[in-house]
Structures are given as C-alpha cells and as structure tokens.
Amino acid sequence: MILTDGLRSIRTTVRLWFSPSRVREEGTTPDYRFSLANERTFLAWLRTGLALIGGGFAVDQFLPDLHDVVRAAFTVALLVSGAVCALRAVSHWMRCERAMRRGEDLPATRFPSALALVIGVLAVVMVVVVLMGWSG
Numbered sequence: 001m002i003l004t005d006g007l008r009s010i011r012t013t014v015r016l017w018f019s020p021s022r023v024r025e026e027g028t029t030p031d032y033r034f035s036l037a038n039e040r041t042f043l044a045w046l047r048t049g050l051a052l053i054g055g056g057f058a059v060d061q062f063l064p065d066l067h068d069v070v071r072a073a074f075t076v077a078l079l080v081s082g083a084v085c086a087l088r089a090v091s092h093w094m095r096c097e098r099a100m101r102r103g104e105d106l107p108a109t110r111f112p113s114a115l116a117l118v119i120g121v122l123a124v125v126m127v128v129v130v131l132m133g134w135s136g
Contacts, residue, residue, distance in 0.1 A: 017090050020097075027101030038096045045089030048115075052082030070129055074122065081118055 016022055056078030063071055088111050095107045 013091065013094065016094050016098075020094070023094065023097050023101065026098055027103060030100040034100055035097065038093055038100070041096075042089050042093035045092065046086055049082040049085035049089065052078050052085060052119075054082075056082065066129065074126060074129075077118075077122055081115070081122075085115060 056075045059066075059071060059078060060075040063074075066074075092107070092109060092111070099106050
C-alpha cells in the first residue's frame with residue numbers, strides 16, 4: 001500500500017513537470033517576484049547541471065593519460081551528478097511553486113549540501129589522482 005501511494009505520488013509529480021499550468025489550479029497566485037525568483041533558482045540549478053556534464057566530457061576528452069577505469073569513473077560520476085542536478089532542479093521548482101501557491105513554507109532540501117559534498121570529494125580525489133600521476 002505504501003509503495004503504491006509512493007508510486008502514485010511520483011507519477012503525479014512527474015506529470016506536473018510537463019504540465020506546469022496545472023500547478024496554477026492550486027491555491028492563489030503568489031507575488032510574481034517570488035515566482036520569478038523561483039525560476040531564476042531553477043535556471044541556476046540547470047546551469048550547475050550543465051557545468052557538471054561539461055566537466056564529465058572534459059575529463060573524458062582532455063585527460064587521456066589517466067588510467068581508463070579512473071577516467072571513466074570520474075566521467076560517469078560527473079555526468080550522473082549533472083543529470084541528477086537537472087532533474088532535481090525541476091522537482092524543486094515545482095515543489096516551491098506549489099508551496100507558494102498554497103501559502104505553505106518552502107520545502108526544505110538537503111540536496112545542495114549533498115551536491116556540494118559530492119563535488120568536493122570528486123575534486124579532492126581528482127587532485128590526488130593528478131598529483132600521483134596515475135596514468136594508463
């Protein structure tokens with residue numbers, strides 16, 4: 001039962017991603033400045049996701065001397081992080097928009113902290129790899 005409710009909730013949420021006009025059916029229209037600020041935040045998350053994806057391609061193309069497994073691991077980690085960031089951006093935008101329309105508190109999220117931790121760990125590991133000169 002809990003699994004079915006969870007899947008139904010996910011399905012409803014994803015449907016709203018592709019039909020943002022349905023969000024307008026809830027609550028009242030917030031001050032446009034807040035909606036526009038929410039959209040700017042959404043776009044900033046998309047830029048972050050694109051930067052991570054670009055970093056993944058850069059690692060793959062511009063560090064050919066790295067061991068194949070190490071290079072592939074960094075590439076995949078950056079590409080997946082970018083994709084998750086982009087998906088999380090649309091999810092967060094929609095959740096915030098719905099909360100504003102309902103007059104509720106904005107949803108709390110641990111995602112920025114988790115993303116910062118992943119990027120920081122990847123950067124430190126990459127520095128170690130480069131300094132140790134692990135190559136193929």
